[in-house]
Amino acid sequence: MKMQKERELIVECGKLLKSSGLCPGTSGNLSICSGDRSMLAISPSGMDYDSLTPEDIVVTDLDANVIDGKRRPSSEWALHTLFYRKRPDINAVVHTHSLYCTTFAVLHEPIRAVHFAIAGAGAPEVRCAPYALFGSEELAETAVNFCGSDNAVLLANHGILCCGKDISKAYSLAVDLEYCARLQYQASCIGTPQFISAGQMQDVLRQFRGYGQ
Numbered sequence: 001m002k003m004q005k006e007r008e009l010i011v012e013c014g015k016l017l018k019s020s021g022l023c024p025g026t027s028g029n030l031s032i033c034s035g036d037r038s039m040l041a042i043s044p045s046g047m048d049y050d051s052l053t054p055e056d057i058v059v060t061d062l063d064a065n066v067i068d069g070k071r072r073p074s075s076e077w078a079l080h081t082l083f084y085r086k087r088p089d090i091n092a093v094v095h096t097h098s099l100y101c102t103t104f105a106v107l108h109e110p111i112r113a114v115h116f117a118i119a120g121a122g123a124p125e126v127r128c129a130p131y132a133l134f135g136s137e138e139l140a141e142t143a144v145n146f147c148g149s150d151n152a153v154l155l156a157n158h159g160i161l162c163c164g165k166d167i168s169k170a171y172s173l174a175v176d177l178e179y180c181a182r183l184q185y186q187a188s189c190i191g192t193p194q195f196i197s198a199g200q201m202q203d204v205l206r207q208f209r210g211y212g213q
Contacts (some may be wrong), residue, residue, distance in 0.1 A: 006032040006041040007057035013167050014049035017096060022174055023049065027097040028159065029074035032167050033084045034092075038062070042080055044071035075135040082140040083147075090151075092167040094174050098154040100181035101160040106129065108156050113196035114184045115145060117176040119208040121152040121162075124201035126177060128154035154179055 001007070010030055017023040017030070026049075031042035039061050043049075047056060058069035062085055064077040074080070080093050102113055111118065111126040118126065129146035132139035132155075143161055147153035151173055154163045160177060164170035187193040196204065 001054065002059045003032070003034060003039065003041040003057075004054060004181050006034070007054035007059075009167050010041055010043055010057050011054055013094070013171050014043060014052050016171060017094070017174075018049040020175065022096040022098040022178060024097065024099075028095050030094045030167065030170070031074075031080040031081070031092065032123045033091045037084065039067055039090070040080060040084060042073045044069075045073060045075050047071070057130050076139075078135070078137045078140040079143060079161065082137075082144050083161075086144050086190070087149075087163065089149075089165070090163040090170075091165055092170040093161065093163045094167070094170040095155075095159060095161045095202060096178075097159040098174065098178045098181075100185050101154065101178050102183055103185060104156070105154040105159060106157055110194075111177060111181050111184060112153065113201050113204075114187060114193050115180050116196065116201075116204045118180045120173045120176050120205045122151055122205070123150040124198060124205070126150070126152045126154055126160070126198075128156055131156035131158070134158060 026046050029043045031040050033040045041057050041059050044056050056071050058071050059067045059071040062081050074162045108128050113124050127146050129142045132142050143153050152159050162173040
């Protein structure tokens with residue numbers, strides 16, 4: 001079975017996405033790119049994460065031609081393949097419909113610097129790409145363009161996409177940004193949020209470059 005380790009990691013991460021509430025129902029999708037960047041393992045379309053096995057994960061090339069697997073790949077295959085073609089620095093993509101991030105996507109507003117944890121996105125805010133039909137190449141192109149060199153982008157009236165050097169980092173970023181979005185929402189319900197300034201965020205971003213092991 002091709003990309004067995006990556007398929008196992010997707011199953012494991014999918015269960016975490018479901019249990020954490022980041023992907024209600026069968027929403028969202030995730031993938032891991034191979035080391036030689038010739039193919040990727042991606043979650044199947046419309047299947048419950050709790051029922052997934054490594055055999056259910058689909059392996060395709062970067063043009064979405066199925067190489068190994070009996071299922072149909074996620075309907076957002078174009079989103080994943082284009083990110084890997086345009087972003088050689090990333091190896092994993094996690095796309096969720098998490099409640100608070102999607103709330104700001106519905107508002108077409110960015111997630112702003114309410115907490116320094118947003119620095120994992122590689123920018124002082126997470127921008128919102130304009131609306132495009134789910135599963136379309138237009139959505140993929142719009143998301144890639146608005147994300148730029150950042151590690152996350154909101155998709156208008158849809159959800160959020162997070163990417164990283166590995167699936168663990170992409171998943172952790174999805175968790176952190178949902179936390180930031182919830183803080184921004186809750187603070188806005190009580191009063192006027194006081195955001196970390198642009199200059200202060202530059203200090204945070206520099207600090208983040210050396211964070212962790």
